[in-house]
Amino acid sequence: MRASNMFSPTLREVPADAEIISHKLLLRAGFIRKVSAGIYDYLPLGYKVLGKIQNILREELARQGAQEILMPALVSGDLYKETGRWDLDVLFKLKDRKNADYAIGFTHEEVVTDIVRRDVRSYRQLPLNLYQIQTKGRDEARPRAGLVRGREFIMMDAYSFDSSWEDLDRSYHKMFIAFGRTFRRCGIAPQVVDADSGAIGGKENQEYMVICDSGEDTILLCPQCGYSANAEKCEIAHRDHPSSEEPVPMERVATPGARTIEQVASFLKISPKKLVKTLIYEHEGKVYAFLIRGDRELNESKAARAAGVKSLEMAEPDTVQRVTGAETGFAGPVGLGRVDRLIADNEIRNMVNYAAGGCETDVHIINVNTGRDFPEPEYADLRIAVKGDPCPRCHGKLQTEKGMEVGHIFKLGTLYSDKMNAGFLAEDGSENPFIMGCYGMGVSRLMSAIIEVSNDKDGMILPVSVAPFEVSVILVNPADETQCAMATRLYEELSLAGADVLLDDRDERPGVKFKDNDLWGIPIQVVVGKGAAEGKAELSLRRDKQRKESVPIDGASAAVLDLRGRLYEELSLRAGEVR
Structure with missing residues (x-):
């Protein structure tokens, strides 16, 4: 082309x-x-x-x-x-x-x-x-x-x-x-x-x-x-880290207007890690309540799997009102009305004296303890994994x-x-x-x-296998008969050898041609310029523009084809690693 x-x-x-x-x-x-x-x-x-x-x-x-x-x-x-x-x-x-x-x-x-x-x-x-x-x-x-x-x-x-x-x-x-x-x-x-x-x-x-x-x-x-x-x-591994904290009596606290984790934590002057949120979901007429630590996010896919259903929908406000006796934002495990399943994230097992919604509008409860203040729930891995969580396969930490x-x-x-x-x-x-x-x-x-994953400030750096052309022959000055003859010869030799070659013969400034060829990401570039007077061209790789090789015209095609073959061999070796 x-x-x-x-x-x-x-x-x-x-x-x-x-x-x-x-x-x-x-x-x-x-x-x-x-x-x-x-x-x-x-x-x-x-x-x-x-x-x-x-x-x-x-x-x-x-x-x-x-x-x-x-x-x-x-x-x-x-x-x-x-x-x-x-x-x-x-x-x-x-x-x-x-x-x-x-x-x-x-x-x-x-x-x-x-x-x-x-x-x-x-x-x-x-x-x-x-x-x-x-x-x-x-x-x-x-x-x-x-x-x-x-x-x-x-x-x-x-x-x-x-x-x-x-x-x-x-x-x-x-x-x-x-x-x-x-x-x-x-x-x-x-x-x-x-x-x-x-x-x-x-x-x-x-x-x-x-x-x-x-x-x-x-x-x-x-x-x-x-x-x-x-x-x-x-998945997140569950590792028991029993708290040394002794349970203390729970206490109901008025929290007017505090509905979000951030608002409640600020009002009670505690960390979100000391809060448990109760999330109410529905599926085909059944109601599910999920307990998760305040700073964590519920993974709805995991929750659905734990509940044994294909999908879950966030409960409507009237359903929340019916099972909690409160407006949305004040649900909690203590005093919770009839739900079909109560499932807690594994992390809740290790929590002592935590705060939760009071199942009453504008009320939360502090010093809640599982098993003492409400029946022991089912446990499952429910949360979205984050950096630092324990690996489910070994003792490492996830990144x-x-x-x-x-x-x-x-x-x-x-x-x-x-x-x-x-x-x-x-x-x-x-x-x-x-x-x-x-x-x-x-x-x-x-x-x-x-x-x-294959670019720099000048454009794409495409692999030889998918680049629009494997090789570009850049003719610096189309008006120069020597350059033109050398570039055309090189283009024709490479094309006959089966290479996919672009001959940049446009009547444009050299800088425009260099920029465009870099932008297009063509992996092998051969510049035919002033060196043509001495029978030489300049060969370089797009991925390593600093390394340029001066090659004689009589051996230029062979050098390009050898380089092309090595680029394909690199990709072939990587493909061979797949088992």
């Missing part, structure tokens, strides 16, 4: 609404352009990067036996209704002229299960792994950060169908390998963390998190044993990092096959539901993630 023929409108100023570095660089480099909130055009260079990512992904999926299909972006509402996902607020919904319901697909579990239930009859047709790479839609409440959280995005979603849990384990591991190798060939090594299933549902699942300052998710890591999980899933999710793999089991009556005839003649897995990778988000 000659840059003089290339459409890549660069920007010198950062758009005001660009928040994170990848968003800024994608816009500045002319890779994308904003259409509306969360929706973008992909211009030639950006689309080329996406294509290279997709090609790597296809190669790795093929290695594991997955087969590519393409499902409709417009999905019949009937399919989502079969599984109860029609009412999710992330769906873009519409009706056709016959008033039939449709939605823009955001994941395709229902569609692929429908395909398989119609055409797979026997265990002999299993295992089966189908995937697609497709543009999807999600009605994000707050699109942000460019391609990281958009309303339209490109995703690879794969689905495995097996006849047993043991076979699912094998399918899951194959996809684990495919994902790990794909990421490493793209130049990144995300942290694999235990995760919550969210709207998709299912059992065991893991997320791939790229550690970066702009990450939206908090992940917890143990530096001692390597345990890792996202904040929604992270926190910010992460950007680029992939998610699930063991769905029979969650969807049961709901959709999708099954097969087993070897013994019995009818069994498919054992499913699903595997998602954000392709457009992955482009952003790569840039987030």
Whole structure:
């Protein structure tokens, strides 16, 4: 490709609404352009990067036996209704002229299960792994950060169908390998963390998190044993630290207008750590009360698991009034009315003489003691993990990092096959539901993630495998016949050898060309300038601009191809580490 023929409108100023570095660089480099909130055009260079990512992904999926299909972006509402996902607020919904319901697909579990239930009859047709790479839609409440959280995005979603849990384990591991190798060939090594299933549902699942300052998710890591999980899933070990404090009689205290933890702690002149908050939730007519230390946050996913329900809703004020006898903000375990379950965080076990709501408006109780002043509750791990919490696997302490999710793999089991009556005839003649897995990778988000961890003040520093070009030959002065002949020769030799080369032959100042090539992140740069008079060009790597090598024109192509090969070998070795 000659840059003089290339459409890549660069920007010198950062758009005001660009928040994170990848968003800024994608816009500045002319890779994308904003259409509306969360929706973008992909211009030639950006689309080329996406294509290279997709090609790597296809190669790795093929290695594991997955087969590519393409499902409709417009999905019949009937399919989502079969599984109860029609009412999710992330769906873009519409009706056709016959008033039939449709939605823009955001994941395709229902569609692929429908395909398989119609055409797979026997265990002999299993295992089966189908995937697609497709543009999807999600009605994000707050699109942000460019391609990281958009309303339209490109995703690879794969689905495995097996006849047993043991076979699912094998399918899951194959996809684990495919994902790990794909990421490493793209130049990144995300942290694999235990995760919550969210709207998709299912059992065991893991997320791939790229550690970066702009990450939206908090992940917890143990530096001692390597345990890792996202904040929604992270377990916290319970370690008994009995208090030496002796229990004293409890006392009711008037706390007019003090509803929040901060207000109550200030009024009572105590630390929030000496407070216990009582949170009232509901689910399908049942009421649940959860006790947690005042400075902690309830993990609603953990609370739902402890209660044995799929989800929980914060109780309405009239429900709170009914079970506590007080307005919202004064609930407590002492005098609490009938609730279906009272569950306390493990941390409450070690608390003595704490303060809690008095189940009376404008009243709190101090010196409360569990078991003495109210019946012993159930105990569970209920809180959101934070830095310094004890690791659930060893004696270490958890550390926190910010992460950007680029992939998610699930063991769905029979969650969807049961709901959709999708099954097969087993070897013994019995009818069994498919054992499913699903595997998602954000392709457009992955482009952003790569840039987030591969950049400097001058622009992107892209891996050779996904850069828009592997090599740029920068012609300093197109009017100089010697330079022009040398640059053209080098460009043609490299192209014939199979390299992906850009010849920057634009009639622009040299400084503009250097800045643009750095901005685009092209990994190998060859400058043909004044040295051409002596038959030499200047070779450098984008990631190490300080090291420049003068090479004779007769050996320049070989030097570039050798360097290119070494860059690919680095990525291949990293991919080979995935087990």
